[in-house]
Amino acid sequence: xxxxxxxxxxxxxxxxxxxxxxVLRDVNFSLNKGExxxxxxxxxxxxxxxxxxxxxMDTDYEGDLRIDHISMKQKNEPxxxxxxxxxxxxxxxxHYLLNEFSVLQNVMLPGLRLGKYSAEETEHRAFEKLKVxxxxxxxxxxxxxxxxxxxxxxxxxxxxxxxxxxxxxxEPTGNLDKKNTEIVFNIFNELITNYQQTILxxxxxxxxxxxxxxxxxxxxGTIIN
Amino acid sequence: MNFKLTWNIAVALLLAHLRQxxxxxxxxxxxxxxxxxxxxxxxxxxxxxxGLVINRTPxxxxxxxxxxxxxxxxxxxNAYRHSYNFVSSVKPQNKRLGIYNSKAIMxxxxxxxxxxxxxxLITAQIFYNTGQVNITGLINGIDPNMENELFLFGDYIxxxxxxxxxxxPNSIILGKGIAKKMxxxxxxxxxxxxxxxxxxxxKVVGIYQSGLEEIDNKxxxxxxxxxxxxxxxxxxxxxxxxxxxxxxxEAPKIAAYYRQVFNIDAMDIxxxxxxxxTGSFIRSLISYTVGVTLLIVAGFxxxxxxxxxxxxxxxxxxxxxxxxxxxxxxxxxxSTIALGIxxxxxxxxxxxxxxxxxxxNHIPFNTTALPTIKTYPIDFNIGFYFIAGLFSFLxxxxxxxxxxxxxxxxxxxxxxxxx
Numbered sequence: 001x002x003x004x005x006x007x008x009x010x011x012x013x014x015x016x017x018x019x020x021x022x023v024l025r026d027v028n029f030s031l032n033k034g035e036x037x038x039x040x041x042x043x044x045x046x047x048x049x050x051x052x053x054x055x056x057m058d059t060d061y062e063g064d065l066r067i068d069h070i071s072m073k074q075k076n077e078p079x080x081x082x083x084x085x086x087x088x089x090x091x092x093x094x095h096y097l098l099n100e101f102s103v104l105q106n107v108m109l110p111g112l113r114l115g116k117y118s119a120e121e122t123e124h125r126a127f128e129k130l131k132v133x134x135x136x137x138x139x140x141x142x143x144x145x146x147x148x149x150x151x152x153x154x155x156x157x158x159x160x161x162x163x164x165x166x167x168x169x170x171e172p173t174g175n176l177d178k179k180n181t182e183i184v185f186n187i188f189n190e191l192i193t194n195y196q197q198t199i200l201x202x203x204x205x206x207x208x209x210x211x212x213x214x215x216x217x218x219x220x221g222t223i224i225n
Numbered sequence: 226m227n228f229k230l231t232w233n234i235a236v237a238l239l240l241a242h243l244r245q246x247x248x249x250x251x252x253x254x255x256x257x258x259x260x261x262x263x264x265x266x267x268x269x270x271x272x273x274x275x276g277l278v279i280n281r282t283p284x285x286x287x288x289x290x291x292x293x294x295x296x297x298x299x300x301x302x303n304a305y306r307h308s309y310n311f312v313s314s315v316k317p318q319n320k321r322l323g324i325y326n327s328k329a330i331m332x333x334x335x336x337x338x339x340x341x342x343x344x345x346l347i348t349a350q351i352f353y354n355t356g357q358v359n360i361t362g363l364i365n366g367i368d369p370n371m372e373n374e375l376f377l378f379g380d381y382i383x384x385x386x387x388x389x390x391x392x393x394p395n396s397i398i399l400g401k402g403i404a405k406k407m408x409x410x411x412x413x414x415x416x417x418x419x420x421x422x423x424x425x426x427x428k429v430v431g432i433y434q435s436g437l438e439e440i441d442n443k444x445x446x447x448x449x450x451x452x453x454x455x456x457x458x459x460x461x462x463x464x465x466x467x468x469x470x471x472x473x474x475e476a477p478k479i480a481a482y483y484r485q486v487f488n489i490d491a492m493d494i495x496x497x498x499x500x501x502x503t504g505s506f507i508r509s510l511i512s513y514t515v516g517v518t519l520l521i522v523a524g525f526x527x528x529x530x531x532x533x534x535x536x537x538x539x540x541x542x543x544x545x546x547x548x549x550x551x552x553x554x555x556x557x558x559x560s561t562i563a564l565g566i567x568x569x570x571x572x573x574x575x576x577x578x579x580x581x582x583x584x585x586n587h588i589p590f591n592t593t594a595l596p597t598i599k600t601y602p603i604d605f606n607i608g609f610y611f612i613a614g615l616f617s618f619l620x621x622x623x624x625x626x627x628x629x630x631x632x633x634x635x636x637x638x639x640x641x642x643x644x
Contacts, residue, residue: 081550
């Protein structure tokens with residue numbers, strides 16, 4: 001279980017507006033398969049910026065990013081979209097569910113985009129994911145009929161639909177109360193132990209971070225620990 | 226990305242904004258409806274006005290023109306044959322108006338496969354005598370059956386029957402204007418005097434209205450035989466042969482051919498009535514301009530609503546992009562929305578446009594100038610529907626193009642960080 005699936009090589013980023021500020025300086029780190037890591041740091045230390053670069057959504061950086069040993073630097077926008085679709089699952093602070101679709105359809109969307117399985121199979125798989133997260137009874141509801149904790153679980157199910165290499169989460173518990181935070185953590189933990197899922201979480205909740213296997217601490221755009 | 230997924234997402238977004246969608250689609254529907262109705266109505270009107278002339282005008286008219294001889298004697302002398310000769314004060318030839326060998330020419334033309342039919346005609350100047358007054362006029366000697374077949378003569382008879390011209394000897398059908406001036410009715414006897422001075426009594430068997438007042442004030446019809454008698458001419462005297470072709474566009478070519486073969490003057494309809502083409506063209510141009518303007522306005526409606534939708538759906542766009550939808554996918558979703566509005570609004574517009582045309586076609590429209598017209602004219606031309614459909618497709622495509630482009634450029638990082 002020592003294969004590297006995510007590698008950041010000398011990643012630097014500068015914001016030019018309103019004035020040039022170097023937010024990331026030569027960030028180097030790698031993530032192995034099955035690792036449950038968290039990036040910790042104060043607000044403004046560049047941890048979210050780093051995550052968006054690692055997620056391939058932000059392409060304006062120096063250095064190189066390798067996912068599954070493949071460099072992302074040379075890829076164009078549709079190719080990166082495909083990488084996100086196939087290999088990365090996202091969970092954000094805000095759930096970003098589409099209210100026009102049912103919970104089940106929301107989970108299915110990235111699966112349908114990938115098109116690896118038929119629509120029926122994707123639906124079945126989506127239902128299985130909801131079951132794993134214990135919210136299969138809400139499948140037919142619209143997202144706005146769900147509680148905040150439930151929504152976040154649906155978002156996690158959506159992140160899992162394409163069996164991604166890695167799940168990236170940006171403050172996944174930022175909007176949740178203590179009980180729901182615990183539920184989300186337990187889900188992540190379960191994914192690690194039962195499915196050898198790789199998870200990278202950005203958080204400033206030190207209690208949450210302490211429970212993960214590895215803490216990457218950041219300050220002023222660099223990793224200090 | 227497969228079309229079904231694009232379509233499903235587009236439909237879901239459309240349904241979520243049902244009211245705006247309907248407003249946008251209604252704009253397209255309205256403009257297409259008006260476009261169809263306007264063009265059909267204008268087309269019908271054009272056909273009607275052209276018909277006024279074309280129904281009455283032969284495609285080719287063969288006649289002897291009063292003109293100077295084409296070759297003056299000096300051109301034939303050996304000394305000056307190759308010179309360019311100027312002759313002043315040339316007078317028209319003393320040529321008789323009757324067509325030479327008219328019977329043989331008519332037989333030859335009747336056998337021409339390009340010809341739909343022909344009708345002989347004698348035109349002559351006459352005076353209508355009423356009391357102390359002589360009114361100048363024009364008499365047309367016609368074969369009533371042939372005339373009706375080719376020029377729908379019967380349609381313009383507002384009193385009496387055209388066939389009585391044949392059945393009643395020494396009969397006349399008067400123009401409406403001249404009948405009114407002379408205060409005569411069906412069955413009355415009138416007197417006319419042709420150029421030779423013999424006054425002849427004729428029985429009025431019909432009143433004729435062409436819709437062109439100038440004609441109705443002057444013209445009257447008798448049978449060929451009556452006219453020949455009136456003019457003291459033999460029974461093969463004919464001044465015009467009117468030819469109707471199967472294909473009107475061939476008229477100038479065939480006219481030139483007849484001119485050469487029969488050594489006679491031949492006038493084609495295009496040369497005689499070029500101004501009608503121009504009038505129709507301008508009217509069509511105006512209706513197309515108005516129609517296209519309506520569509521462009523509808524296009525702006527779609528543009529607006531899509532822009533609003535994109536602004537409201539920034540979150541959705543961001544998450545779609547984060548989970549693996551490329552800019553192209555997103556742009557395709559919004560293009561589909563625009564085209565969906567365009568296609569459904571357009572289809573409804575085509576159907577409503579047809580219905581509106583049918584309704585207009587049933588509105589009574591009675592005008593003394595146009596005796597055969599009872600309702601507003603409509604041209605049910607499938608071409609208008611094609612053009613309208615194509616335009617609605619194009620305008621909605623372009624109306625959707627820029628908002629879609631904008632949606633594809635949404636940066637998910639900015640949206641997600643903003644929360």
